[in-house]
Amino acid sequence: MPRPLRVAIVGSGPAGIYAADALLKSEVAAEPGVSIDIFERMPAPFGLIRYGVAPDHPRIKGIITALHQVLDKPQIRLFGNVDYGTDIGLDDLRAFYDGVIFATGAMADRALSIPGIDLDGSYGAADFVSWYDGHPDVPRTWPLEAEKVAVLGVGNVALDIARVLAKTADELLPTEIPPNVYEGLKANRAKEIHVFGRRGPAQAKFSPMELRELDHSPNIEVIVNPEDIDYDEGSIATRRGNKQADMVAKTLENWAIRDVGDRPHKLFLHFFESPVEVLGEDGKVVGLRTERTELDGTGNVKGAGTFKTWDVSAVYRAVGYLSDKLPKLPWDIDSGTVPDEGGRVMQESGEHLQSTYVTGWIRRGPVGLIGHTKGDANETVSNLLDDYANGRLHTPATPAPEAVDAFLAERDIRFTTWDGWYRLDAAEKALGEPEGRERVKIVEREDMLRASGA
Missing domain, CATH: 3.50.50.60 (FAD/NAD(P)-binding domain)
Known part of the structure; x- marks a missing residue:
């Protein structure tokens, strides 16, 4: 029986989660299945929604509810507090995954x-x-x-x-x-x-x-x-x-x-x-x-x-x-984006950087509302799946999910998980309860890691 398609998504904001959702809704998700790992440099997920939207915008923050439902899916794992370029690189990701989608946004x-x-x-x-x-x-x-x-x-x-x-x-x-x-x-x-x-x-x-x-x-x-x-x-x-x-x-x-x-x-x-x-x-x-x-x-x-x-x-x-330049990826200095065609990362030679994709603001710049990234993600994922169907993805050396855990453990990288987010979420709500507030955000990274059980 063929193994599931293994995809890494770098960035757990709306763009990255919409890409994961598109993968889960594809025909490939039914057979042979998909296995998605999301890497996030912050200890908590949700990117722009948590750290870019004003606190008095509960309507926009309500988007988290929909994103939460996606991350609850068993095919998805979250690795928080893992920084691309420092803790894990493109060559590392290629060793574990058939395809990599960068959705790192702009901060x-x-x-x-x-x-x-x-x-x-x-x-x-x-x-x-x-x-x-x-x-x-x-x-x-x-x-x-x-x-x-x-x-x-x-x-x-x-x-x-x-x-x-x-x-x-x-x-x-x-x-x-x-x-x-x-x-x-x-x-x-x-x-x-x-x-x-x-x-x-x-x-x-x-x-x-x-x-x-x-x-x-x-x-x-x-x-x-x-x-x-x-x-x-x-x-x-x-x-x-x-x-x-x-x-x-x-x-x-x-x-x-x-x-x-x-x-x-x-x-x-x-x-x-x-x-x-x-x-x-x-x-x-x-x-x-x-x-x-x-x-x-x-x-x-x-x-x-x-x-x-x-x-x-x-x-x-x-x-x-403006987005940060990503190590090992081509870069358009004028637009502050990764050059692409339909979400496929394009090198200076005009060739697609095999198995490597972008979506969201790192792809098209910081324009449009949060929901606009959904169509962007759908296009990127469609082209990734087309490359998969036509044998254009590379074959990872160690696609087993446990290989990623072993890699992070060997490097002594403290990472948070989706279960850890539930613990952090509960801790923030507990801080707000005595004051009649929905939550009080925990700020210090060490406190976030501790509350998450990293």
Whole structure:
């Protein structure tokens, strides 16, 4: 009887778990079967959902329920706290598996090349998100002395940052934030948050629901300048062809015509303001300089030649995430992705790197919503299965599942398991119970390993 198809997936975020789900739903899963091992560098699974989504987004975090059901399948094993490139390499994986799928996502900040961006008080969105999401590998404190703050970017991450900065710590306390984050936010002095977009309302990348949520806090007054509501032919075409863009524009229009209320924290959404310089004094941020832009008829903008200085003492850039380069894989430095065709990793020679695949943001860049990675995973898995059916996968030297356990034990690598996640999950829920909270996230890696029984 032929053995099951053995597949390794590197990364346990939505992209990796969707790939596992696609494998389990394939015809191959019935005969001869599939055996999937997921490797995750964090002690806990779920990637972006756990460490990239704001804690006050329970609806999005609810996606974990669906991902959880996939990882519960007996054909899947989880190896947490195992770092690709350090603890295990591509040659090691090829020794154990017929195919390897990389789904490592993107957690670093894309650069913004304007003067002053490296000043003290200028931060990347990814670093701040990692802090308030309790990532074990970042500092436990965050400087929140600025009373006036700029956020550069008009995507959902920019909204998350602006909302977390504008809310009170007590508003966020019912969520899963750990004690160090609560204490840090209690000391937050921000009273004015300014979000800047280079283009207009029709080009904003907000999701309609995430945008409307800004206005739900009793402490946040959302303000839009009526002069920023402007459309050209390209913008009108965008609204007609994209329901979400139209809903976002309508929400912004409604906010622009209403009277400003008296909620204590002001959150300004600015459009047609292109950041050109972060201003500094004694090495610290003291302001932001922007150039006014105007629509060019196509939905794009051009500089109007007029500039404005904004009184802010902290700047957060939310201009996109960037993936880390993966050892032993080809790399496109401009896009920050692994070159591929249909999920097949492609070498400079134009040849497919045998048995090696990518899905999610490491494949196509950090664009789209979480659910969009499902179609991406389906395509990658379809091509892997096509290669399997046509004999194009290599044959691993030691495909037995126990060989992986022996390899990790021989290297003295402490790893967590799916059963370990259940233990960590229970420990976090127990921490939240006395306070009437669903959970309190455990932050320290050693504490996570201990709670998981690594």
